[in-house]
Amino acid sequence: MGATTLITVAPTGAESAKADVPALPVTLDELVQTAKECEAAGAAVIHVHIRDDDARPTLDPSRLRDTVAALRESTGLIVQLSTGGAVTDPYEDRLRVLDAEPDMCSLTCGTVNFGDDVFMNPWPFMVELYQRTQELEVVPEFELFDLGQVAALNRLLDKHGLPYGGHVHCDLVMGVPGGIPGDARSLVAAVEALPEGATWSATGIGRTSLPVMFAALSAGGHLRVGMEDTVTFAKGRPVTANVQLVERAASAAALAQRPAMPVADARALLAVKR
Numbered sequence: 088m089g090a091t092t093l094i095t096v097a098p099t100g101a102e103s104a105k106a107d108v109p110a111l112p113v114t115l116d117e118l119v120q121t122a123k124e125c126e127a128a129g130a131a132v133i134h135v136h137i138r139d140d141d142a143r144p145t146l147d148p149s150r151l152r153d154t155v156a157a158l159r160e161s162t163g164l165i166v167q168l169s170t171g172g173a174v175t176d177p178y179e180d181r182l183r184v185l186d187a188e189p190d191m192c193s194l195t196c197g198t199v200n201f202g203d204d205v206f207m208n209p210w211p212f213m214v215e216l217y218q219r220t221q222e223l224e225v226v227p228e229f230e231l232f233d234l235g236q237v238a239a240l241n242r243l244l245d246k247h248g249l250p251y252g253g254h255v256h257c258d259l260v261m262g263v264p265g266g267i268p269g270d271a272r273s274l275v276a277a278v279e280a281l282p283e284g285a286t287w288s289a290t291g292i293g294r295t296s297l298p299v300m301f302a303a304l305s306a307g308g309h310l311r312v313g314m315e316d317t318v319t320f321a322k323g324r325p326v327t328a329n330v331q332l333v334e335r336a337a338s339a340a341a342l343a344q345r346p347a348m349p350v351a352d353a354r355a356l357l358a359v360k361r
């Protein structure tokens with residue numbers, strides 16, 4: 088079997104408002120429908136943020152459990168819950184996300200300026216979250232918003248050992264105002280500093296989404312796409328559905344001779360529990 092590209096879809100996020108972006112999936116039905124379409128188009132992992140009845144970001148534990156169950160019932164996707172939530176979410180709520188028993192969770196490796204806000208991930212919180220992933224046998228995806236966060240990841244692994252499953256998988260989140268720029272030279276600098284043997288994907292926020300996608304494919308990485316990261320498909324053309332972004336990523340990956348990775352292969356690569 089030839090090399091393939093793991094595609095993660097991040098369909099919702101916590102930053103866009105449904106009123107501004109009507110195509111954003113915010114209800115459970117919309118999320119499940121999106122997930123099915125994206126799986127059919129080549130996604131293997133779904134990075135999930137959920138919303139409440141007013142379409143506001145929430146980390147409500149029972150909603151998270153219901154979401155994990157619904158995605159498992161309707162798709163074969165690897166379910167990755169966000170522990171980043173929204174910038175206003177308290178640490179306790181973010182730690183409790185793991186009680187919903189996802190296959191994976193995100194784990195951001197440091198505090199970063201996030202536009203006009205600050206996304207808080209101090210070292211003691213990172214360690215507590217990491218130890219909880221190890222205890223509960225949830226595979227973390229290490230989110231790296233800046234080069235210093237790569238150093239923090241290396242420190243975390245040195246001090247606290249390997250994640251559940253034994254494999255390290257990272258996601259470079261590039262182009263956030265205040266984080267690492269979304270360009271090829273920054274991507275190469277980050278990739279060179281990653282832990283030995285780690286696999287990685289990359290995503291570029293907003294207008295950096297295409298440059299980062301092409302740089303990641305050139306450098307042998309995997310891809311994350313979705314309306315969490317960009318709501319514009321091309322200049323003057325809003326994204327009308329997440330599947331558009333997954334289809335484009337799958338086409339680019341196929342063109343790079345590394346087509347979309349089947350979900351079964353992604354489960355083996357990431358060493359998730361189920």
Ligand code: KMH
Nearest residue numbers: 101169170171172174193
């Ligand atoms: N919404 C951002 C503040 C994650 O999902 O872990 C953080 C974020 C990262 O989206």
Ligand code: ZN
Nearest residue numbers: 100169171315
């Ligand atoms: Zn997220």
